[in-house]
Amino acid sequence: MWDESFLWGLVALRALRxxxxxxxxxxxxxxxxxxxxxxxxxxxxxxxxxxxxxALGEEGALEIRRFVEAGGSYAGxxxxxxxxxxxxxxxxxxxRRPLERRVPSLSGRIRAAVSPHPIWRGIGMPEFxxxxxxxxxxxxxxxxxxxxxxxxxxxxxxxxxxxVADTPDLDRMEQIYKLNLDPRRMRGSPLVMxxxxxxxxxxxxxxxxxxxxxxxxxxxLENLWEYMGCGRAPNDETAGQDKMADQSAERAARELAxxxxxxxxxxxxxxxxxxxxxxxxxxxxxxGLEYFTLREMARELAFLSRGxxxxxxxxxxxxxxxxxxxxxxxxxxxxxxxxERLALQEGRPITFSSASSDEMAALxxxxxxxxxxxxxxxxxxxxxxxxxxxxxxxxR
Numbered sequence: 556m557w558d559e560s561f562l563w564g565l566v567a568l569r570a571l572r573x574x575x576x577x578x579x580x581x582x583x584x585x586x587x588x589x590x591x592x593x594x595x596x597x598x599x600x601x602x603x604x605x606x607x608x609x610a611l612g613e614e615g616a617l618e619i620r621r622f623v624e625a626g627g628s629y630a631g632x633x634x635x636x637x638x639x640x641x642x643x644x645x646x647x648x649x650x651r652r653p654l655e656r657r658v659p660s661l662s663g664r665i666r667a668a669v670s671p672h673p674i675w676r677g678i679g680m681p682e683f684x685x686x687x688x689x690x691x692x693x694x695x696x697x698x699x700x701x702x703x704x705x706x707x708x709x710x711x712x713x714x715x716x717x718x719v720a721d722t723p724d725l726d727r728m729e730q731i732y733k734l735n736l737d738p739r740r741m742r743g744s745p746l747v748m749x750x751x752x753x754x755x756x757x758x759x760x761x762x763x764x765x766x767x768x769x770x771x772x773x774x775x776l777e778n779l780w781e782y783m784g785c786g787r788a789p790n791d792e793t794a795g796q797d798k799m800a801d802q803s804a805e806r807a808a809r810e811l812a813x814x815x816x817x818x819x820x821x822x823x824x825x826x827x828x829x830x831x832x833x834x835x836x837x838x839x840x841x842x843g844l845e846y847f848t849l850r851e852m853a854r855e856l857a858f859l860s861r862g863x864x865x866x867x868x869x870x871x872x873x874x875x876x877x878x879x880x881x882x883x884x885x886x887x888x889x890x891x892x893x894x895e896r897l898a899l900q901e902g903r904p905i906t907f908s909s910a911s912s913d914e915m916a917a918l919x920x921x922x923x924x925x926x927x928x929x930x931x932x933x934x935x936x937x938x939x940x941x942x943x944x945x946x947x948x949x950x951r
Contacts, residue, residue, distance in 0.1 A: 558583045558610040562848040563601030570765035577788045583610045591622040596783045599635030603928040624753030628783045636759035646752040652690040658735045664711040667703045674778040688761040703747035708738040716839045767833040811878040812857040814885040819850045840905035859947040891918040
């Protein structure tokens with residue numbers, strides 16, 4: 556299900572293609588029109604669960620519940636996992652862990668303790684990736700099975716903008732950040748769970764098996780497809796076609812992508828984020844993941860718009876008009892980033908919810924609103940890019 560996944564939708568798309576797994580893109584409108592009757596499994600990537608629920612509406616949510624209750628399968632990753640919980644679709648009796656007990660900004664490669672299950676077949680070392688998940692826990696003595704739990708951090712684990720292995724005194728940093736940072740607080744916390752809803756199976760994971768370059772994650776995805784009774788793609792013509800890391804900036808620098816690429820490089824030059832494998836790591840208080848998401852979606856649109864057929868679709872869908880909106884956003888974003896950089900340079904702390912000046916606060920509200928789950932001009936641009944991207948992908 557494509558809606559409200561953005562970067563995580565692209566990650567999932569590429570992972571499934573690279574693994575040669577059979578799938579079709581659908582959106583919430585398709586779900587409301589009862590498209591699920593033609594499928595075995597609904598796979599929901601990461602993203603904000605609340606926004607996914609809003610996109611589905613009551614009718615779409617009911618269709619998913621009917622689909623699973625009648626024997627269909629549901630697999631949700633991170634935000635897609637949150638969608639299945641008691642606070643979302645109600646497929647499993649699972650709730651988010653209270654904020655005071657969460658480690659809310661953990662990311663990177665971690666060690667997991669796993670229980671015997673077909674999805675782990677062929678995986679020797681259970682090290683996988685998580686990306687800023689919202690921790691969850693099942694009801695006590697409930698029927699939900701825990702298939703993997705958090706065991707520990709690795710040298711690639713970050714908590715907020717701190718590398719855990721490089722930070723000797725996390726207790727002190729928690730006092731400074733006023734945030735739970737120590738991953739040991741997560742030991743034993745469920746990462747992968749499975750249950751039933753009616754006659755159907757529900758599989759949710761906070762581990763991103765679709766992380767680019769994660770061979771163990773890819774094997775788990777392949778095992779999941781087999782476990783859920785799904786097949787391989789009839790051919791692999793599209794497998795590996797849209798590599799996130801392999802598409803150079805020059806290749807994607809068209810009218811839409813160029814200002815977003817410049818914004819990305821602006822952040823690099825000003826030490827506000829750095830490339831961390833396939834993704835970026837940003838300084839605390841900066842919207843690094845949002846800017847990176849915009850960049851990857853713009854690059855993908857630029858890549859897909861090549862060729863006569865795609866150029867015609869680009870004209871039809873107003874891709875050129877969107878480019879002007881994107882440019883206006885990036886110019887204001889640069890101004891905001893420089894204000895944030897100066898504040899950090901002067902030792903004035905900034906966080907997601909606290910700005911160091913009225914000008915910074917006003918720009919943040921205009922560009923992002925006050926919502927963590929996206930808003931403002933950013934969400935308007937993102938939604939338009941996402942709708943175009945979906946059309947391009949479906950037309951291929």
